Ligand SMILES: [Fe+2]
């Protein structure tokens with residue numbers, strides 16, 4: 001967010017702040033929802049690829065503004081698929097554990113995100129990713145090539161992360177991309 005505030009186009013930072021506000025409290029909400037179905041996040045064991053993935057996204061978000069924009073657009077887009085995936089994973093976990101899924105907080109949490117939140121985040125940034133601005137009198141221009149590089153760097157980080165999860169689960173990705 002701080003990085004994109006340096007753009008002449010202030011709409012990017014405004015949209016990212018809106019997204020962050022919308023996510024405020026969600027970590028606590030998700031933690032409680034998982035606890036309801038028997039998973040205590042405080043008892044987790046660190047999964048290094050996740051730590052590395054978050055560090056990489058943080059690094060991209062703090063880099064030059066157009067790169068940060070591209071990286072965040074890519075992760076917001078993937079968030080839709082991630083919520084769909086975790087919706088199904090929790091459904092299975094609840095089913096196998098004999099825990100009701102419908103009406104529970106964990107399903108409601110994913111429903112909320114799939115039914116518009118993440119699509120809204122993606123669409124909110126989409127308005128800026130195709131800009132290719134000339135030098136600006138105040139602030140930096142959006143540079144389309146740099147936006148694309150940022151998005152590809154984030155996609156690469158996501159592929160590595162998901163690849164590590166597939167490996168842990170002992171399954172091959174359905175669509176190997178490398
Ligand atoms: Fe959220």
Ligand SMILES: [Fe+2]
Pocket residue numbers: 019076079117118121
């Ligand atoms: Fe999001």
